[in-house]
Amino acid sequence: MNRIDETFASLKQQHKTALIPYLTVGDPDVKSTLDIIHELELAGADIIELGVPYSDPLADGPVIQRASERALKSKVTIRTCMETARLARDLGSKLPFILFTYYNPVLQTGLDTFFEEVLKNDISGLIIPDLPVEESEEIRSRAHAAGVHLIPLVAPTSHERIASIASEATGFVYCVSSLGVTGERSDFYSGIESFLETVKQYSHVPIAIGFGISSGEQVARFSKICDGVVVGSAIVRQIESNIPILEKEETRQQGLLQIREFVAQLKG
Amino acid sequence: MTQLPDRNGRFGVFGGRFVPETLMNALIELEQEYNRFSEDPEFKEEIAYLLKQYSGRETPLYYAERLSQQLGKAKIYLKREDLNHTGAHKINNAIAQGVLAKRMGKGKVIAETGAGQHGVATATVAALLGLECKVFMGEEDTKRQQLNVFRMKMLGAEVIPVTSGSRTLKDAGNEALRYWVSNVEDTFYVLGSVVGPHPYPMMVRNFQRIIGDETRKQILETEGRLPNVILAPIGGGSNAIGMFYPFLEDKEVGLIGVEAAGKGVDTDFHAATMSKGTHGVFQGSMSYLLQDEYGQVQEAHSISAGLDYPGVGPEHSYLKDIERVQYVPITDQEALDALQLLCRTEGIIPALESAHAVAQAVKMASTWSEDDIVVINLSGRGDKDVESIMAYTGGITE
Numbered sequence: 001m002n003r004i005d006e007t008f009a010s011l012k013q014q015h016k017t018a019l020i021p022y023l024t025v026g027d028p029d030v031k032s033t034l035d036i037i038h039e040l041e042l043a044g045a046d047i048i049e050l051g052v053p054y055s056d057p058l059a060d061g062p063v064i065q066r067a068s069e070r071a072l073k074s075k076v077t078i079r080t081c082m083e084t085a086r087l088a089r090d091l092g093s094k095l096p097f098i099l100f101t102y103y104n105p106v107l108q109t110g111l112d113t114f115f116e117e118v119l120k121n122d123i124s125g126l127i128i129p130d131l132p133v134e135e136s137e138e139i140r141s142r143a144h145a146a147g148v149h150l151i152p153l154v155a156p157t158s159h160e161r162i163a164s165i166a167s168e169a170t171g172f173v174y175c176v177s178s179l180g181v182t183g184e185r186s187d188f189y190s191g192i193e194s195f196l197e198t199v200k201q202y203s204h205v206p207i208a209i210g211f212g213i214s215s216g217e218q219v220a221r222f223s224k225i226c227d228g229v230v231v232g233s234a235i236v237r238q239i240e241s242n243i244p245i246l247e248k249e250e251t252r253q254q255g256l257l258q259i260r261e262f263v264a265q266l267k268g
Numbered sequence: 269m270t271q272l273p274d275r276n277g278r279f280g281v282f283g284g285r286f287v288p289e290t291l292m293n294a295l296i297e298l299e300q301e302y303n304r305f306s307e308d309p310e311f312k313e314e315i316a317y318l319l320k321q322y323s324g325r326e327t328p329l330y331y332a333e334r335l336s337q338q339l340g341k342a343k344i345y346l347k348r349e350d351l352n353h354t355g356a357h358k359i360n361n362a363i364a365q366g367v368l369a370k371r372m373g374k375g376k377v378i379a380e381t382g383a384g385q386h387g388v389a390t391a392t393v394a395a396l397l398g399l400e401c402k403v404f405m406g407e408e409d410t411k412r413q414q415l416n417v418f419r420m421k422m423l424g425a426e427v428i429p430v431t432s433g434s435r436t437l438k439d440a441g442n443e444a445l446r447y448w449v450s451n452v453e454d455t456f457y458v459l460g461s462v463v464g465p466h467p468y469p470m471m472v473r474n475f476q477r478i479i480g481d482e483t484r485k486q487i488l489e490t491e492g493r494l495p496n497v498i499l500a501p502i503g504g505g506s507n508a509i510g511m512f513y514p515f516l517e518d519k520e521v522g523l524i525g526v527e528a529a530g531k532g533v534d535t536d537f538h539a540a541t542m543s544k545g546t547h548g549v550f551q552g553s554m555s556y557l558l559q560d561e562y563g564q565v566q567e568a569h570s571i572s573a574g575l576d577y578p579g580v581g582p583e584h585s586y587l588k589d590i591e592r593v594q595y596v597p598i599t600d601q602e603a604l605d606a607l608q609l610l611c612r613t614e615g616i617i618p619a620l621e622s623a624h625a626v627a628q629a630v631k632m633a634s635t636w637s638e639d640d641i642v643v644i645n646l647s648g649r650g651d652k653d654v655e656s657i658m659a660y661t662g663g664i665t666e
Binding site: 054055056058059061062065072077078079103104105106107108109129130131132134135152153154155156157158159161165176179180181 | 276284285286287288289290291292293294432433438442445446449450451452453547548549550551552557559561562563564565566
């Protein structure tokens with residue numbers, strides 16, 4: 001059974017919502033990413049999204065753009081990101097990993113090699129924000145054959161597309177909270193509740209919400225109506241502001257602890 | 269060949285729609301509205317009226333006699349897109365998309381711009397049609413093209429300097445797409461080239477094909493036959509596809525797209541997507557792309573801000589693979605020399621972009637005979653570039 005399915009099944013029995021943190025791999029370096037994954041697990045994360053840094057991240061706001069630039073400076077590639085999942089697993093992580101990547105790095109890896117690496121590195125799901133269903137037929141069938149979930153996104157502007165996207169989803173449906181790119185925000189799409197209800201109505205799998213969710217209060221609000229909540233930019237911003245502390249040996253633990261505490265208070 | 273793209277927006281393997289889900293319905297709606305209006309006589313009449321009475325079409329097909337004599341035997345004609353209102357072919361597309369935006373009930377338009385020509389064209393049309401306009405421009409380009417920034421502001425547009433990435437055209441495109449994702453419900457994205465997700469490559473081509481349609485009619489009137497060779501500069505490729513498209517089925521007409529080799533295709537400073545690129549997905553479509561082995565998009569370089577782009581239109585990518593169009597590189601220096609030559613022989617200061625096509629004519633001239641007829645698409649005028657040419661040459665004109 002896919003680890004994502006196991007996680008949602010077990011959370012459902014406990015009437016809990018999955019907390020799904022995102023981080024950009026290699027921000028500021030791979031060693032820190034591995035340490036931060038460990039902290040996220042201690043803080044109560046249920047699934048982790050590993051972001052692949054990309055030169056032209058057009059679904060991302062400034063916070064994740066900056067993280068991407070830092071990681072690219074450390075020469076992090078899509079392959080590094082997948083190997084990071086394996087290293088974290090070898091260090092004892094039990095969490096499912098989702099690779100969040102734009103399509104071009106996948107394409108340049110070659111689909112055969114890409115799926116070999118996905119399996120070898122125990123990655124359970126894929127999110128490709130610039131690959132709408134119309135363009136994803138081949139990768140979807142390969143993911144299905146490999147037992148890996150290609151997590152689809154639905155947006156408040158998806159309207160009549162919601163039915164077909166949600167009903168064919170595996171893993172979970174990623175609901176975009178607002179019109180816009182990733183990044184913390186205080187206002188969500190005005191019809192957000194009815195949008196989520198519509199997705200739920202068509203989906204046979206759990207639904208998660210993401211884009212802009214940044215506080216414990218917002219996590220609590222959406223936990224009532226969703227099976228999972230993704231927090232990205234707010235965590236990446238925590239990492240960013242702790243980089244000077246993480247870089248010094250004597251203060252590194254303190255920096256890691258601050259990230260853990262931030263995520264723990266999101267979990268509530 | 270002329271029936272493409274298919275219903276998925278594909279030209280062979282190229283094209284498609286690789287965008288966030290938030291934009292999908294907007295693109296589908298745009299395609300439907302475009303298809304509907306493109307058969308509406310009133311819509312077509314409004315565009316034709318503005319192209320004629322406002323922009324000054326048709327543009328001349330001018331026999332450049334002194335240039336022809338200087339270079340050798342062939343008769344060289346210049347398609348004078350530089351004589352359009354606002355100084356380049358970009359206005360053809362901006363007028364049409366502006367009219368479409370208005371008919372679709374969108375009161376706000378956005379655009380990306382490199383050299384500033386498309387930004388100026390969009391700002392102009394926005395003023396004409398009473399639309400609110402924001403133009404995204406790489407910070408680096410706002411410095412290279414200060415005059416165009418000021419022109420856009422005079423026309424009432426807001427110019428937003430983009431500080432992400434390499435701060436040039438590709439980043440302006442990213443930022444325009446990001447803004448559109450956030451404001452898709454009331455904003456029309458006036459995309460300036462034959463790039464991006466379907467239906468833009470098809471739509472922009474159809475709005476630019478007037479260049480080739482006129483050229484065909486004009487050359488038949490003056491020469492009674494089609495040209496042997498047509499040259500056009502290519503960044504994203506809108507003037508080139510507009511010129512080439514009506515000639516695609518005429519196998520006897522050689523079509524040559526001229527891309528920017530910057531400091532040379534064997535250096536790290538060029539924008540020679542066709543010569544050095546590989547297949548990739550960038551800004552919404554599959555095309556040739558300058559990228560590294562891990563799929564990271566590389567920065568392009570050209571003295572011409574309008575050619576400084578690591579991608580290229582999907583239809584051009586297709587025409588390269590089926591070998592219908594030949595794509596060749598021209599360096600900064602070759603373009604500057606050709607610019608100077610055209611100034612001195614014809615009294616025409618071409619845009620740096622267009623000078624690349626003139627440079628290719630200089631290169632090929634010795635292979636042409638006196639029976640040959642050559643057309644160069646002079647896509648824009650060079651007034652905007654005078655400052656950067658002064659900076660490059662240190663103010664020396666010899």
